[in-house]
Amino acid sequence: MAFPSSPTAASYLLSRDNAFVSPIAALSSTPTRAESHRLFEEALRYIPGGVNSPVRAFRAVGGDPFFARRALGARVEDADRNVYIDYVCSWGPSILGHAHPEVVRAVQETALGGLSFGIPHGGEAELARKVREWVPGVERVRMVNSGTEATMTAIRLARGFTRRDKIIKFEGCYHGHVDSLLVKAGSGALTLGQPDSAGIPAALASLTIAVPFNDLAAVEAAFKANPHEVAAVIVEPLPANAGILPPREGFLQGLRQLCTEHGALLIFDEVMTGFRLAKGGAQQLFGVRPDLSTFGKVIGGGLPVGAIGGRNYIMEHLAPTGPVYQAGTLSGNPLAMAAGLAQLRVLERENGFAKLETLGAQLEAGVREALRSTGAPCSFYRYGSMFCLYFTTQPVWSLGDAKTSDLAKFTQFFWHLLDNGVYIAPSQFEAGFISLAHTEEDIEATVAAMAAALREMY
Numbered sequence: 001m002a003f004p005s006s007p008t009a010a011s012y013l014l015s016r017d018n019a020f021v022s023p024i025a026a027l028s029s030t031p032t033r034a035e036s037h038r039l040f041e042e043a044l045r046y047i048p049g050g051v052n053s054p055v056r057a058f059r060a061v062g063g064d065p066f067f068a069r070r071a072l073g074a075r076v077e078d079a080d081r082n083v084y085i086d087y088v089c090s091w092g093p094s095i096l097g098h099a100h101p102e103v104v105r106a107v108q109e110t111a112l113g114g115l116s117f118g119i120p121h122g123g124e125a126e127l128a129r130k131v132r133e134w135v136p137g138v139e140r141v142r143m144v145n146s147g148t149e150a151t152m153t154a155i156r157l158a159r160g161f162t163r164r165d166k167i168i169k170f171e172g173c174y175h176g177h178v179d180s181l182l183v184k185a186g187s188g189a190l191t192l193g194q195p196d197s198a199g200i201p202a203a204l205a206s207l208t209i210a211v212p213f214n215d216l217a218a219v220e221a222a223f224k225a226n227p228h229e230v231a232a233v234i235v236e237p238l239p240a241n242a243g244i245l246p247p248r249e250g251f252l253q254g255l256r257q258l259c260t261e262h263g264a265l266l267i268f269d270e271v272m273t274g275f276r277l278a279k280g281g282a283q284q285l286f287g288v289r290p291d292l293s294t295f296g297k298v299i300g301g302g303l304p305v306g307a308i309g310g311r312n313y314i315m316e317h318l319a320p321t322g323p324v325y326q327a328g329t330l331s332g333n334p335l336a337m338a339a340g341l342a343q344l345r346v347l348e349r350e351n352g353f354a355k356l357e358t359l360g361a362q363l364e365a366g367v368r369e370a371l372r373s374t375g376a377p378c379s380f381y382r383y384g385s386m387f388c389l390y391f392t393t394q395p396v397w398s399l400g401d402a403k404t405s406d407l408a409k410f411t412q413f414f415w416h417l418l419d420n421g422v423y424i425a426p427s428q429f430e431a432g433f434i435s436l437a438h439t440e441e442d443i444e445a446t447v448a449a450m451a452a453a454l455r456e457m458y
């Protein structure tokens with residue numbers, strides 16, 4: 001099928017039957033990636049490592065990355081026109097699938113009125129109001145341009161509000177590439193063996209206390225060892241940057257209690273889980289209310305957006321009402337606000353979270369059956385549309401447990417899937433994402449590919 005070059009034509013095909021690219025069965029022989037290879041060689045001449053974000057380089061799985069030609073719905077097509085069912089979804093943002101027609105239309109229409117104002121506009125409050133409606137406890141929202149900016153602002157705000165300097169974080173949690181938070185970090189930092197980055201002054205890193213996830217006693221000990229010094233505990237309420245670490249019953253509640261007792265703020269980094277697990281994110285799912293929340297990914301509809309939200313008495317400490325400075329030339333960008341709003345509207349209208357749960361449950365049932373029938377020594381975790389398969393039988397509660405996964409097996413699994421038309425993140429220490437564009441048939445084909453991979457491996 002000739003691929004439409006204009007978004008309008010793409011939207012038409014997408015909205016009709018979502019069959020805008022060759023069906024996955026088309027990938028019957030092992031794909032070749034000569035054009036991707038050429039583009040990578042070219043990129044290496046001008047860009048460090050050839051990529052603008054390290055995990056994209058495929059270092060953890062060996063081999064070259066493939067280059068995208070286009071991505072629509074649940075499919076991504078590479079530069080050699082191989083087509084994959086995509087479970088990376090731009091690392092989370094594309095919860096409706098890629099280039100959803102309503103999101104694309106909102107961006108197109110808004111663009112005709114200007115790409116950036118640097119002047120307040122109605123779209124900012126409209127998106128902020130949506131966040132306030134969906135996330136209990138969020139009374140004010142400040143928009144920024146990435147998840148990193150959101151967490152950076154959140155810890156500055158927590159420090160300014162409490163007049164304390166220290167931060168408690170968890171090993172394997174990733175909060176973007178903020179200096180203070182690149183300590184025992186997850187995601188690419190972990191994948192590339194740099195959980196503690198070079199270039200961060202020891203004096204700054206010493207203000208960050210990293211403890212194991214799910215270990216309340218360690219958090220309590222950290223508070224006791226640093227009396228009246230801890231400004232905040234920052235946590236991914238469902239850590240998904242070291243694979244997926246399920247929070248133990250009572251762990252998040254325990255953090256809430258310890259923070260309240262010790263006068264520290266509890267920050268939930270919901271850059272990944274926000275607007276993905278439920279309308280109110282992980283805080284709604286687990287029933288724990290943080291003092292501050294950070295968002296990104298889904299809230300931008302695929303454009304660069306982050307946000308910080310919380311109760312007004314804390315948020316008003318931000319400039320211009322308060323002494324904690326924070327700013328952004330492109331913050332509240334009209335295209336980004338329009339894309340985010342359009343995405344949230346579709347999610348709501350389509351009863352998105354219930355549908356994602358159904359698709360997730362289908363995937364989980366299929367994977368569990370494949371594990372049972374092959375006897376593969378794996379553990380599988382899933383929350384809604386997020387999932388992770390570890391190559392270890394050890395229950396995974398912490399980074400230490402996640403690291404018992406057999407990474408050689410993961411690499412084998414990854415390439416088998418890719419060569420059979422299924423794209424999962426090129427690292428064990430990432431989560432998979434299902435979108436509303438994935439169909440039952442996609443999930444079925446994916447489970448079949450996973451089962452075939454496991455049969456070959458075990």
Ligand SMILES: *Cc1c(COP(=O)(O)O)cnc(C)c1O
Nearest residue numbers: 146147148174175176271272296
């Ligand atoms: C992706 C991510 C970030 C960083 O967001 P960027 O937009 O990449 O800066 C922060 N926290 C969590 C939990 C994330 O998953």
